[in-house]
Amino acid sequence: MKQDRISSGNQEQQIKAYKKDADYSYTLGAFPTYELIKSMPNQVRKVLLDTSFTDQEHLKSLCREYQIPFEYNNKLITKLSDKENCYVAGIFEKYSCTMSADKPHIVLVNPSNMGNLGTILRTAVGFGIYDIAIILPGADIFNPKTIRGSMGALFKLNIHLYESYEEYRSEFPKHEVFTFMLNGEKTLTLQDCPKAELFALVFGNEATGLNDSFLTAGTSIFIPQSPDVDSLNLTIAVGIGAYAFMNR
């Protein structure tokens, strides 16, 4: 008979509010916790449930299936979440990934907003791009706010952090590079999206975009937009780029 690994609770003092340099983080809410368990079961330390959570049996049976310990701990969930209406949390070990050399990439240069980063990760998965490079400094991929923004899509991705664009590029020299810039040379239209076997779509930071050195890093792309806006939101630009290149 399989035994539940129900945590005794004697470790709970160790779980603290999120810190960037800790070796663990956590999902908040049922949906991202399910995604964590199903995509990265070996990384999960334990699952916390609130006694008023309505879908307990489903979650507990999933924990049993993957031999993940669970624990009722309303107090710790409240402490971690800062929010009402959070009934589940999943504590997991941080991990690192390797990007696939033969798959399309999205490269985010210094993304600064965790909510935007989360939305971008969800969108990448939505359009079938599973390999993401983040050029540092950048928003923390394991911060619970990023995870929440991604709706747990983070756990389906190979994300790797690089100190510089050059470091990324030297590892993947074969990808055809497309840099998204307001002064991009090529206007992205539906009829005329570039065709490439293997590509990297490169996007800058929310406030500053990519600097002009990226004009010659590959083919620079302009998403046509009205002069009535300063620019498109970064998440929208990534969405359009990923949609266009993956559906051409």
Add this chain to the structure above:
Amino acid sequence: MKQDRISSGNQEQQIKAYKKDADYSYTLGAFPTYELIKSMPNQVRKVLLDTSFTDQEHLKSLCREYQIPFEYNNKLITKLSDKENCYVAGIFEKYSCTMSADKPHIVLVNPSNMGNLGTILRTAVGFGIYDIAIILPGADIFNPKTIRGSMGALFKLNIHLYESYEEYRSEFPKHEVFTFMLNGEKTLTLQDCPKAELFALVFGNEATGLNDSFLTAGTSIFIPQSPDVDSLNLTIAVGIGAYAFMNR
């Protein structure tokens, strides 16, 4: 000689933290305040400046140009903004708009998140759609959070609120309707975006999407996406739809 309308400050007791049923609202931050002044000068009651704002002369000369009173009031800005790093606010009268009968529309059915709504408004302007219907209940277009999310694009739009989709539709029966749904009939591809002279793109709420009655409201559209995500973020779906229909 033109005289500055410098407010005496005796009205400042009347400006309070935002309320949905108040007849005024306010922009927070320089960028949306500039957009407000340039797009809707007649609606502006006054502009508030913090004494440490770095671009004072530019803002004051813009206020003079449009004969808008301005006032230094660090305390009131702090009270309204809840945030550090806010140095400008623009108090304005709420207003109502009429949608153009001969322009493309975006119809948002029960949008619930103010940040998302703001991003959608900015994206609509970005792709050249200036007429927006909101089917109630929906997030408050004049809430400062929506305005901030829109980066002031709100002030460039004709937004009208409707009690029901039927009310909207009876006013604009000639628009060809496209409803964006996960079970949409027609898959939106780059090569095959529907062509319509005059169209309305209809999107549902963040959590629930459009209900099945919208399958027969026009042509239902599915944006191709991986089964690895529950759905695309609403803002991304609107971005893809607006981009595809405006650039076909």
